[in-house]
Amino acid sequence: MFFNSFIFFIFLAIVLPVFYLLRGQRQKASWLLIASYVFYSYWDWRFCSLLLISTVVDFFVGRALHAADDETRRKRLLWVSCAVNLGILAVFKYFNFFAASIQETAASMGMNVDFLHLNIILPVGISFYTFQTMSYTIDIYRRKLEPTHSFIDFALFVSFFPQLVAGPIERARNLLPEIARLGKPTRTQVSEGLALLTVGFFKKVLIGDACGRIVDHIFGQPELYKSPELLAGLILFSIQIYADFSGYSNIARGLAKLLGIELMKNFEQPYLSANITEFWRRWHISLSSWLRDYLYISLGGNRRGNGRTYINLLTTMLLGGLWHGAAWTFVVWGGLHGLYLAVHKMVIGDRKVADRLAYTGPASAVKWVGGVIGTNLIVLLTWLFFRAADFDQAWYFLDQFAHWQGSELSGRFLGIVLSFGGMMVFLDCLEYFTRSHVWVLKLRPAAAAGICTAVMIVVLLFMATVEPMPFVYFQF
Template identity: 45%
Template sequence: MLFNSIDFVIFLPIVFLLYWFVTNRNLKLQNLFLLIASYVFYGWWDWRFLSLIIFSSLVDYTIGNLMGQSKSGLKRKSLLILSLCVNLGLLGVFKYYNFFAESFEQAFTFMGSTFHANRLNIVLPVGISFYTFQTLSYTIDVYRNKLEPTKNIISFFAFVSFFPQLVAGPIERASNLLPQFSKKRVFNYHIATDGMRQILWGLFKKIVIADNCAVYVNEIFDNYQDYNGSTLLLGGILFAFQIYCDFSGYSDIAIGVSRLFGFNLMKNFAFPYFSRDIAEFWRRWHISLSTWFRDYLYIPLGGSKGSTSKKIRNIFIIFLVSGFWHGANWTFIVWGFLNALYFLPLMLLNKNRINTNTVAEGNLFANMKEISQIGITFFITVIAWIFFRAENVSHAFSYLGSLFSRSFFELPNYQGLNFIYLGLIIALVVVEWLQRNKEHGLELNTTWISKPVRWSLYIVIILVIVVFGNSQQEFIYFQF
């Protein structure tokens, strides 16, 4: 079920009313109702996917409790390894098997031999990368004694399948979300109304910005040979806004919906395109995944401690794994490798933590130094996004070769671009710049902004969505 669909428009208010007015007197019943609603939401695509998420939930619930009952370090480690093998094994089969089979065939062909590997005719289950990492956070934290295993199977299953963030995150830690299922939730009008504003802003970003950018991006990337370098740069810039508004729009909707039900999810985006270096960008982009890899992979490997060679190794591991997490394509691995190259000089010069505050904090405008830093960071990010968007590595290099040609200095020659949409992108940038120290772009101070002004703003945004909204499209990160 898509957030930007009529189905969800009907689904959400029904679940909301039943949740607060029918099941609210009994916490167990409320959690059971959320679990059922989440399974309906997830099974809307294909009910067969439910068996996989139920199996994964059951495995980690059982392993967590077995860990809690055991005092043996060896047994606990064996149980953790079992959890890793089951979860990553399922992810590997469904997401990466055909990729490795094809790569082996190409490697043998390159060496002059013939090798044919069988392919699996399977569909990638929606959201498997997200809920797999979410359940792994539970077993790893239980193993580390940072979290007590839960005995409440309904709460655990609801935690794994919580419908607002099930399909594309944020990837919640068990230590944050799971305890919220054990506490009585009380409806808070102010939190709920701010959640509605966040949902509205997320819908604007997805339906108006991302989906309209997709039309131009698809045309330019699919026919890049027909355009000059400046137009190809424009295509890369539009894709940067497409993927940001698509993914952060989903996160805004997920967080906003969760707040309607009394849950607090972690912030997943913090206005990343206002970053002054690539390290700051990665602290602000897909925060739930970046911090997951930091805590469960980077730090266990030694992090930024140890010799320089180990620091370099750890940086490349975390970025390459991050790229591979996104999909079974060499383009994502190259994208990760490129970001590691961007990050490396900052780490070696100990400058990866110099920009931890909000840019131009306390000022309306940034200074020239900050503007140049933001511009450079955005430009190299756009170059990396070209690999992310390309069909294959050859496509990406051909696109870049045409981009960095003499025609780079010509005016863009793409005639299909509607300048109204460029104006809407500029409006998005202006609003998010003004709100860059807030939780989301539509967070308002209701004490000094009058109700008529607020409602006028809401109506304008809704009208813009209705008038300029593009056809219903799936969120990009559903494929991951």
């Protein structure tokens, strides 16, 4: 079920009133659990079983981990959790990818291993909920978290519908306590939730989907388009993926607030970052912090010298790339980001990276703008590998950029890119300089209501007449 579909509004029209009418945490949690499984089964009910397997295994492993004192037994238990979750991922997401890679390698050596293929589809959101539930057992293993004794609470933690299929990837220590005290949302939560929903739908439907229509055509048949059009397609994709994913995150956070639950922020105006390190503190925060806490630090982080730090950064980002999708293009995407991060780390050494513009005069602003443009340019290059169907297509784009061929539609495409880009920059600046995702609430209530109402009218009109596009990150 897409958030940007009317069936989801009908779903909400049932879930929310019942949730408000129910009394008591246990009833509310049970209701949300049912709703979450209905939400997931709308896509394909069979894959609810995977969700349930992850839930059951990690619930009992968590309890056993907490009870065990013997370090060997604790390690074995953690391996069970990791093996089950990563095993599900390996089979459903990566098996065919690695099998195809083996086939290609074998074929190059004259061997035939064509039997290696599973006819399976990728369960929606599998990468998100497996990482989320793994954080639970890892945190208990590290003795940073006490296990919950409520199976319903834990099952809801794994399957909570607002963030089930595309995050934010929540930590058990944040979300479980929120679930344990489920009650009525406060007035502030309701108003913030509605504001987040409005901004989220605007970003997703009117920016993300509208960009996506053009992007899909250009990446679908790039040979039909000339250099400026291909460049526009790439820039529009960088706008689409941000609007789509941050819009989704806003909707998820807004929905959670309407249920009285606070989810973490997933984006903090990443395209206003002045360097790549800052970018990764602002982009997909729940994943980057997950990779930092459970992978980068486990590899040794920056505690084993510079050389090892660079290797750890590269390894973490390569695996982060692979997390996104089972294709070598995603690995290159992650590898490029790892390389950027390692080079940046090499350049700055032990100096701290500023987390936002510190204005000390015009020179600082110019330097900041230069940093932002430079960061966006190197990030833009990585998006090519992220979006391209394969390396041939990515090279085709690069070749067309190198052998520039003008287009009679350059002006039109420039106008489109500036319009979408301008709107995203406008929204990001509002967030950046007010330091709030719900900046609209800083206005008088009637004005805020007027803006939100108008935006939702346009969003609904657009939704009603245009085929809904799935969230880009649903495929991961």
